[in-house]
Amino acid sequence: MARLPNVTRDMVPEQFQGAYDQLTADGPITGGPGSITLNSPEMARRRGELTAYLRYETTFPRRILELAIIATARAMDCPYVWNAHAPAARREGVSDAVIDALRERQPLPEMAADESAVVAYATEFYQTHRVSEGTFQAALEQFGPQHLVELTTLMGNYAQTAFILNAFEVTLPEGTTEPVLPV
Numbered sequence: 001m002a003r004l005p006n007v008t009r010d011m012v013p014e015q016f017q018g019a020y021d022q023l024t025a026d027g028p029i030t031g032g033p034g035s036i037t038l039n040s041p042e043m044a045r046r047r048g049e050l051t052a053y054l055r056y057e058t059t060f061p062r063r064i065l066e067l068a069i070i071a072t073a074r075a076m077d078c079p080y081v082w083n084a085h086a087p088a089a090r091r092e093g094v095s096d097a098v099i100d101a102l103r104e105r106q107p108l109p110e111m112a113a114d115e116s117a118v119v120a121y122a123t124e125f126y127q128t129h130r131v132s133e134g135t136f137q138a139a140l141e142q143f144g145p146q147h148l149v150e151l152t153t154l155m156g157n158y159a160q161t162a163f164i165l166n167a168f169e170v171t172l173p174e175g176t177t178e179p180v181l182p183v
Contacts, residue, residue, distance in 0.1 A: 002035060002036060002168045002169055002170045002171065003167075003168045003169050004035075004036060004039060004168055006028065006029070006030050006035055006038075007020070007029075007035070007038040007039055008028075009021070009024075012041055016040075016041040016042055017041075019041035019042045019044070019045045020038065020041040022045060023038060023041060023044055023045055023048070024038075031170070031173055032080070032084075032165075032170065032173075033080075033161050033164050033165055033170070034048075035170065036164050036165070036168045036170060037164065047160075050153075050157060051157055051161075054150060054153060054154045054157055058147075058150050058154075059147075060143075060147050060150055060151065060154075061114070062092045063089075063092040063093045063094055063115075064114055064115070064118050064143075064151070065092075065151075065154065066085055066088045066089035066092045066094060067089055067094050067098070067115055067118055067119065068118050068122060068151055068154055068155050068158075069081065069085045069088075069089070069154070069155075069158050070082060070085050070086055070089050070094075070099065070102060071102060071118065071119055071122035071123065071155075072122060072126070072155045072158040072159055072162065073085060073086075073158065073162060073181065074102050074103065074105070074181070075122060075123070075126035075127075075159075076126075076158075076159055076162035076163070076166065077162075077166070077181070077183040078161075078162035078165055078166055078181070079172055079180055079181040079183060080162075080165040080170055080171075080172055081158060081161060081162050081165065082103070082178065082181040083172055083176045083178045083180070083181065086099055086103070086178045087177060087178060094115070095109070095111075097109040098111055098115065098119075102119075103179065103181060103182070104182070113142060114142045114143070116138075117135075117138045117139045117141075117142040117143070118139065118142075118143075118151065120135050120138065120139070121135055121136070121138075121139040121151070121152075122155055125155070126159075139151070
């Protein structure tokens with residue numbers, strides 16, 4: 001159970017009920033970050049558009065996208081995002097050794113150059129709140145300007161998601177298959 005109850009239509013001010021109706025057109029939202037952001041339906045609707053683009057419409061490689069998300073989840077100590085995306089990272093081809101090392105904060109095994117670039121970029125930013133010239137150039141060479149901007153925005157978006165999930169103590173759904181992220 002999260003710190004806030006699930007939102008129902010009658011809890012939403014009239015001027016935001018249209019956004020609420022759009023968000024819940026496929027059924028009630030009772031878990032994950034949506035169960036929290038629904039408290040501000042218009043904000044949730046707008047946030048959802050960016051998230052949908054970054055997750056489903058970008059041409060960024062899925063393997064790198066999922067690796068960036070779990071690197072962010074680890075940096076933000078967010079079990080919910082980790083458990084939602086580690087299985088996807090595995091399916092997209094990120095090795096078990098890389099995923100397990102990230103989860104346990106162990107030295108990373110050999111990785112492909114694009115994987116190494118995204119992990120270094122994320123790790124450096126989350127530790128120092130900056131990216132050195134060398135790390136930036138390595139990521140730029142791997143991904144190009146458009147994808148590096150999208151990668152950076154994706155990581156920021158998932159940092160925001162982690163902040164929401166952690167602050168409101170959203171619990172993991174039942175039936176998770178990944179080992180729980182140690183925090």
